[in-house]
Amino acid sequence: MGSRGGSGGDGAESHGYAADIHSIREAQARIAPYVHKTPVLSSTSIDAIVGKQLFFKCECFQKAGAFKIRGASNSIFALDDDEASKGVVTHSSGNHAAAVALAAKLRGIPAYIVIPRNAPACKVDNVKRYGGHIIWSDVSIESRESVAKRVQEETGAILVHPFNNKNTISGQGTVSLELLEEVPEIDTIIVPISGGGLISGVALAAKAINPSIRILAAEPKGADDSAQSKAAGKIITLPSTNTIADGLRAFLGDLTWPVVRDLVDDIIVVDDNAIVDAMKMCYEMLKVAVEPSGAIGLAAALSDEFKQSSAWHESSKIGIIVSGGNVDLGVLWESLYKQIPLV
Amino acid sequence: MGSRGGSGGDGAESHGYAADIHSIREAQARIAPYVHKTPVLSSTSIDAIVGKQLFFKCECFQKAGAFKIRGASNSIFALDDDEASKGVVTHSSGNHAAAVALAAKLRGIPAYIVIPRNAPACKVDNVKRYGGHIIWSDVSIESRESVAKRVQEETGAILVHPFNNKNTISGQGTVSLELLEEVPEIDTIIVPISGGGLISGVALAAKAINPSIRILAAEPKGADDSAQSKAAGKIITLPSTNTIADGLRAFLGDLTWPVVRDLVDDIIVVDDNAIVDAMKMCYEMLKVAVEPSGAIGLAAALSDEFKQSSAWHESSKIGIIVSGGNVDLGVLWESLYKQIPLV
Numbered sequence: 152m153g154s155r156g157g158s159g160g161d162g163a164e165s166h167g168y169a170a171d172i173h174s175i176r177e178a179q180a181r182i183a184p185y186v187h188k189t190p191v192l193s194s195t196s197i198d199a200i201v202g203k204q205l206f207f208k209c210e211c212f213q214k215a216g217a218f219k220i221r222g223a224s225n226s227i228f229a230l231d232d233d234e235a236s237k238g239v240v241t242h243s244s245g246n247h248a249a250a251v252a253l254a255a256k257l258r259g260i261p262a263y264i265v266i267p268r269n270a271p272a273c274k275v276d277n278v279k280r281y282g283g284h285i286i287w288s289d290v291s292i293e294s295r296e297s298v299a300k301r302v303q304e305e306t307g308a309i310l311v312h313p314f315n316n317k318n319t320i321s322g323q324g325t326v327s328l329e330l331l332e333e334v335p336e337i338d339t340i341i342v343p344i345s346g347g348g349l350i351s352g353v354a355l356a357a358k359a360i361n362p363s364i365r366i367l368a369a370e371p372k373g374a375d376d377s378a379q380s381k382a383a384g385k386i387i388t389l390p391s392t393n394t395i396a397d398g399l400r401a402f403l404g405d406l407t408w409p410v411v412r413d414l415v416d417d418i419i420v421v422d423d424n425a426i427v428d429a430m431k432m433c434y435e436m437l438k439v440a441v442e443p444s445g446a447i448g449l450a451a452a453l454s455d456e457f458k459q460s461s462a463w464h465e466s467s468k469i470g471i472i473v474s475g476g477n478v479d480l481g482v483l484w485e486s487l488y489k490q491i492p493l494v
Numbered sequence: 495m496g497s498r499g500g501s502g503g504d505g506a507e508s509h510g511y512a513a514d515i516h517s518i519r520e521a522q523a524r525i526a527p528y529v530h531k532t533p534v535l536s537s538t539s540i541d542a543i544v545g546k547q548l549f550f551k552c553e554c555f556q557k558a559g560a561f562k563i564r565g566a567s568n569s570i571f572a573l574d575d576d577e578a579s580k581g582v583v584t585h586s587s588g589n590h591a592a593a594v595a596l597a598a599k600l601r602g603i604p605a606y607i608v609i610p611r612n613a614p615a616c617k618v619d620n621v622k623r624y625g626g627h628i629i630w631s632d633v634s635i636e637s638r639e640s641v642a643k644r645v646q647e648e649t650g651a652i653l654v655h656p657f658n659n660k661n662t663i664s665g666q667g668t669v670s671l672e673l674l675e676e677v678p679e680i681d682t683i684i685v686p687i688s689g690g691g692l693i694s695g696v697a698l699a700a701k702a703i704n705p706s707i708r709i710l711a712a713e714p715k716g717a718d719d720s721a722q723s724k725a726a727g728k729i730i731t732l733p734s735t736n737t738i739a740d741g742l743r744a745f746l747g748d749l750t751w752p753v754v755r756d757l758v759d760d761i762i763v764v765d766d767n768a769i770v771d772a773m774k775m776c777y778e779m780l781k782v783a784v785e786p787s788g789a790i791g792l793a794a795a796l797s798d799e800f801k802q803s804s805a806w807h808e809s810s811k812i813g814i815i816v817s818g819g820n821v822d823l824g825v826l827w828e829s830l831y832k833q834i835p836l837v
Binding site for chain 1: 530533535536538539554555557559623774777778780781782783784819823826
């Protein structure tokens with residue numbers, strides 16, 4: 152595990168982070184008509200295996216199948232009518248893309264989604280289902296960004312960033328509010344980490360409500376830039392990533408890094424086999440379809456790294472953020488039973 | 495569809511049925527410490543396909559993966575200490591067996607589960623997980639019953655019937671109470687039908703709360719004894735059954751038949767392909783692992799038979815009882831993508 156954050160115990164307000172408990176509560180009120188309040192599930196069988204009480208916040212049941220609609224709808228409904236009139240644009244090809252398409256549809260404005268030509272059909276279908284305008288780009292991030300920039304210039308659409316944005320972070324933080332409203336006695340929350348939008352929102356809300364709540368990140372070994380960043384004390388990016396957790400390949404941004412640096416107590420790194428085992432446990436014991444990125448919190452809870460840490464001994468009731476459920480059934484089955492890569 | 499029940503509109507009390515709203519409310523209080531209050535999920539994507547608002551009562555998230563723990567725990571905790579001391583016995587090899595094993599474990603008494611030698615390994619594992627004593631029998635129902643009878647005589651254990659029993663029916667009826675507490679505006683409930691314990695409890699509770707609520711049964715074509723019984727006006731049994739819905743192969747009992755006859759408004763019969771399609775939709779859109787018997791309510795909601803009925807035109811908000819989620823992932827995948835039988 153990485154080193155402990157410096158200010159984990161003294162709350163999250165007035166440190167100049169991009170969001171705070173007030174912007175998160177404001178987001179909760181703003182997005183309430185557009186998102187599901189997702190259920191918290193538990194399984195005594197899983198608890199017996201882990202040896203702790205786990206509370207699974209199931210964002211796989213969220214609209215568009217992932218937590219992303221929270222940040223996307225908060226960003227899009229925070230726009231004034233003039234700003235919104237030209238529409239919005241993003242260049243994610245994953246859950247954020249579908250969420251932006253859906254939130255724009257709910258607001259009644261156009262969404263331009265830049266998608267690389269090699270994107271999986273099911274993700275493209277999700278964007279189409281919500282009426283997003285698809286603009287194809289080449290595979291490289293440079294091509295995606297330059298196409299998005301061109302769309303912005305041509306249409307006047309506003310960019311909705313997947314994580315490095317106050318309104319996005321505030322929207323994602325509403326997961327934390329709901330979880331702690333339902334199970335206030337939680338002492339630890341394990342959150343998947345990628346660009347850091349979700350964990351920043353979750354940490355800012357949870358530490359403001361109760362500064363003693365421990366925030367642990369779960370990160371795939373093949374994209375462990377956050378763990379490296381925590382160890383180095385600065386943002387580290389990687390030349391490439393390699394993990395089945397396709398939602399966890401982004402790097403931290405300048406707005407999420409300070410929160411991760413200060414308020415995330417530790418980062419647990421797990422390998423793809425552990426993620427697949429956790430997906431299988433979610434299916435068989437929790438009866439929930441979970442994508443690799445969504446299962447990583449359980450994988451972290453089951454890991455030796457966690458069990459050998461002081462956090463393990465100090466944890467009793469652990470919230471697990473199950474971030475999304477968008478995985479093709481055949482692909483899931485093949486990865487579970489044939490141990491071939493998911494993507 | 496079968497003919498409409500005669501007394502669907504005048505409530506469910508004082509007709510001399512095995513259970514009533516009072517025994518169901520009593521069950522709710524008795525079993526509260528031992529069961530999950532399961533979430534009700536909805537999906538705007540599925541609603542758009544069906545053309546109605548659906549509310550999925552997800553008993554796949556129930557303890558032991560199915561609604562059966564409700565009836566089993568009500569039966570077992572209703573025993574006085576003297577009755578309970580010798581333990582309980584049942585000869586189901588399905589979800590009821592695991593539920594009896596779990597409820598007995600919670601009460602701290604032995605459970606003797608008679609299982610035919612050809613039972614699937616995963617179902618045997620579920621019984622073992624909850625500490626049930628397994629007694630093997632031959633495959634025939636006669637062998638299973640005679641072994642169970644011998645166990646009763648040798649141990650003094652009390653038989654916990656899977657459906658034809660007041661306490662079982664009352665326990666299953668608590669599904670209906672929870673669903674209508676959460677979504678009181680529901681006008682129609684679709685319930686899987688097998689021995690009739692679940693639908694009897696659901697119908698008795700719902701019609702007592704609001705006599706105008708429509709109760710529809712969903713039954714597999716290869717085990718359509720209930721539809722035949724409704725048409726004939728008496729209990730019909732079949733020489734054999736053939737359906738992937740392994741939880742829906744039992745026939746009505748003398749306590750469940752009167753309720754089905756009088757309070758179930760119609761029976762929708764669907765074939766196995768429709769069940770598999772519904773399982774796939776549950777996985778992909780609802781993100782929930784559902785066994786064939788649990789998906790049949792959605793299959794019925796999607797059926798032409800329903801859409802051509804008067805019930806369709808009179809329904810607006812439909813509760814779907816997703817009865818269980820115990821299906822092997824590999825088996826599910828194979829049935830979905832290779833169209834081979836599940837069992």
